[in-house]
Amino acid sequence: MRRTFDDAHRWARLGTELVLEAAADLDDDAFAAPSALPGWSRAHVAAHVAANAEALSNLVHWAATGEPTPMYASPGERAAGIERGRALPAARLVARLRDSAGALEQGMAALGEEQWRARVVTAQGRTVPATEVPWLRSREVCVHAxxxxxxxxFADLPPDFLTALCDDVVAKRAALPGPAVLLRAPEAGAAWELPGDGASALVTGELHDIAAYLTGRDAGPLTADGTPAPTLGAWL
Known part of the structure; x- marks a missing residue:
């Protein structure tokens, strides 16, 4: 992974700023409008980001106290919480975004070196050191912004974050079925390979275009022979 703990914390702060700026001028009608995610309004996205901060604060509490505190009580409760959040008036939803992000940052700032090394369990069931929390948050806020x-x-996100994001997504996709793809971002000097079915398709583009494609936010740049990039399955 081409990232450090300090990198992840910096990206988390930047992504939080981008989310809050993007949400600040949205009224009730604007929040009800579609987001870039199929089937979700902007309010769904904002509620999800706020809930994520609260869930990661649970992991911070776990690291600080040693008391096992799952991110979410259950998948059903996670979904129900998003539904409750997206129904909030715009001002309250923005306040929840801001307050939850602030509480998470405050909790992380209070962790000591040993507490950061504590093992916690993510919503996907992975056991990781608490030092992964800033990366989990940076990924969440930057993409959902x-x-x-x-x-x-994606062009507004830092190139070093985009590189780390592509590393992360490729590592996850490599363990899943899908098409074989070679990805190249020449200007960034970066390349990735997705193992999979069939002959590898060569996809070349700007770093931000590759990141959007890998995360399912864009159909992707064309392949070397001018055909559309292969369709990828779900990432998370």
Missing amino acids: VDLANGVS
Whole structure:
């Protein structure tokens, strides 16, 4: 992985700023409009990001106290919480976004070196050190800032974050069935390979285009022979 703990924390702060800026001027009607995610309004995205901060705060509490505190009580409760959040008036939803992010940052700031090494369990069931929390948050806020569809694009995200994001997504996709794809971002000096079915398709583009494609936010740049990039399955 081409990232450090300090990188992840920096990206988490930046992504939080982007989310709050993208949400700040949205009224009730604007929040009810579609986001960049199929089937979700902007309010769904904002509620999800707020709930994520609260869930990651549970992991911070786990690391701080040693008391096992899952991110979510259950998948059903996670979904229900998003539904409750997306029904909030715009001002309250923005306040929840801001307050939950602030509480998470405050909790992380209070962790000591030993507490950061504590093992916690993510919503996907992975056991990781608490030092992964800033990366989990940076991935969440940076990508969903784009999903709010209010002026933020993948091109606005730092190249080092985009590289780390592509590393992360490729590692996850490599364990799943799908098409074989070679991905190249020449200007960034970066390349990735997705093992899979059939002959490898060569997909070349700007780093931000590759990241959007890998995360399922864009159909992707064309392959070397001018055909559309292979369709990828779900990422998370």
